[in-house]
Amino acid sequence: MTNQAPIPVIVNGAAGKMGREVIKAVAQAPDLNLVAAIDTSPEHQDQDAGELVGLSEPLEVPITNQLEAMLGYVAGDRQSPPGVMVDFTHPDGVYDNIRSAIAYGIRPVVGTTGLSPEQINDLADFAEKASTGCLIIPNFSIGMVLLQQAAVTASQYFDHVEIIELHHNQKADAPSGTAIQTAQLLGEIGKPFNSAIVEETEKLPGARGSLAQEGIRIHSVRLPGLIAHQEVIFGAPGQIYTLRHDTSDRSCYMPGVLLAIRKVSQLKSLVYGLEKIL
Numbered sequence: 001m002t003n004q005a006p007i008p009v010i011v012n013g014a015a016g017k018m019g020r021e022v023i024k025a026v027a028q029a030p031d032l033n034l035v036a037a038i039d040t041s042p043e044h045q046d047q048d049a050g051e052l053v054g055l056s057e058p059l060e061v062p063i064t065n066q067l068e069a070m071l072g073y074v075a076g077d078r079q080s081p082p083g084v085m086v087d088f089t090h091p092d093g094v095y096d097n098i099r100s101a102i103a104y105g106i107r108p109v110v111g112t113t114g115l116s117p118e119q120i121n122d123l124a125d126f127a128e129k130a131s132t133g134c135l136i137i138p139n140f141s142i143g144m145v146l147l148q149q150a151a152v153t154a155s156q157y158f159d160h161v162e163i164i165e166l167h168h169n170q171k172a173d174a175p176s177g178t179a180i181q182t183a184q185l186l187g188e189i190g191k192p193f194n195s196a197i198v199e200e201t202e203k204l205p206g207a208r209g210s211l212a213q214e215g216i217r218i219h220s221v222r223l224p225g226l227i228a229h230q231e232v233i234f235g236a237p238g239q240i241y242t243l244r245h246d247t248s249d250r251s252c253y254m255p256g257v258l259l260a261i262r263k264v265s266q267l268k269s270l271v272y273g274l275e276k277i278l
Ligand SMILES: NC(=O)C1=CN([C@@H]2O[C@H](COP(=O)(O)OP(=O)(O)OC[C@H]3O[C@@H](n4cnc5c(N)ncnc54)[C@H](OP(=O)(O)O)[C@@H]3O)[C@@H](O)[C@H]2O)C=CC1
Pocket: 012, 013, 014, 015, 016, 017, 018, 019, 038, 039, 040, 041, 042, 088, 089, 090, 091, 093, 094, 110, 111, 112, 113, 114, 137, 138, 139, 140, 141, 171, 253
C-alpha cells in the first residue's frame, strides 16, 4: 500500500442488501474513503450511513438521493485519486447511473444485473470514447468464478447441459446475471448443446426454462429463504456431473468488490466479469 490519498467511493443503492455490505467493507478499508451514499428509498434520506449499517460510530455521510450532485462534488476534488461509484441498485436505473458516472469521469463498479446486451455494448462505446474504466461484474464471489471455469472445462466433454439458478424472491430480474454469463461462457466454446432426440411440447409455457446460447436452458427459482445459488448440470449416458455454488452470506461478495474498486482506475474501457481482473 502506498501513501496515496484514499480512493473516494460513492455507494449507490446504499440502503439495499448489497449497498449496506459495501458500506461496511469500504469503511474498514484504509485505502478507501466513503464520500457519498446514494439511495432513492425515501425512508432512509439523511440517515447517517454508519448508523444505517449498524457501525458503532457515525461515518458523517448522510444517505441522499442526489446522485448527480455527488458525482459533481467528487469529480471536482482534484487532490484525490479518481472517484469510483459502486452500483447495487435496480435493473431499471443502472444504465443511466453508469452513463452519468462516466460523464463525470467517475469510474463505475457495477454489480447490478439486468442490463441488456445492447445496453452493455452502448456503455462499452461510451466508456471507450471517454477513456474511462468501467467494471460490470455479474457475480463478485470467487466461488462462482471457479464454478464457471469448471463448467467451461466440463463443456468440452459433455454435449448436454442445463443451468438452474435459485434466488430470494425479492430479486427483480430473471434469469440471474450470473446464469446469463455462465451460458455465455459455455456458448463461447462454439458447439451446440442439447440436441433434441424427441419433439418436445411444453404443456405449460416456460416449463423447459429460457433458451440461451447454443441450446443451453436456464431455469429460475424464486423463494423466500434462498439467497443466491446456481447449479450447472451436465448429462451423458450413464452419468450426471453437477456443479453447485451456494451463497450463505452476502459478505462473500466483498473481496471481489474491493478488488474491483482498486482496479477500475487502471482501466480505460469497460470490462465485463470478475475473472478478467483476478
Ligand atoms: N454482482 C453481484 O455479485 C451481485 C449483484 N446483485 C445485484 O445487485 C442489485 C441490488 O441487489 P440488492 O442489494 O439485493 O437489492 P436491494 O433491493 O436490497 O437494494 C437496492 C437498493 O437500491 C435502491 N435503488 C433502486 N433504484 C435506485 C436508483 N436508481 N438509484 C439509487 N438507489 C436505487 C433501492 O431502493 P428501493 O428499495 O426504495 O427501491 C434499494 O435500497 C440487483 O440487481 C442484484 O441482482 C446482488 C448481489 C450480488
